[in-house]
Amino acid sequence: MPLRRAWLPLVAGVALACGDDATEPDLEVYRITVTPTNTETLPDGTVRHIYQALVTDGGNLRIAGAWMLFTVTTGDVTPQTDRTDLQGHGRVEWTLEPGDITGVPSATLSGCAQNLAPPDCTPEPLVTLTFD
Secondary structure, three states, X not given: OHHHHHHHHHHHHHHHHOOOOOOOOOXXXXXXXXXXXXXXXXXXXXXXXXXXXXXXXXXXXXXXXXXEEEXXXXXXEXXXXXXXXXXXXXXXXXXXXXXXXXXXXXXXXXXXXXXXXXXXXXXXXXEXXXXX
């Protein structure tokens, strides 16, 4: 019987230590910039813009594993959400078909980045294209 009593306090202590006392990490929103890496025009007039994204803390520190969210005012963006690599980079592709820009004076690619998933930050304009 003494052995059984010795284990009861230990099991109870472990059970208490596994309680739901974890706290959620604080939301951190990061700075995101994009640099064009390639533009391709397909025979049907579709234009594909490829950008490299860089996520930083607002200074020189690159953020690995940040969640990015991209939106466009017209066209398609791929991916809509993604994570940065170990160097704080990501990739985004913005595709505009001829019908997407008919009667539209401009189009904007916007993005934002944060530490929590799913990203629900507010995208800010990154690139604006104007059409003739």
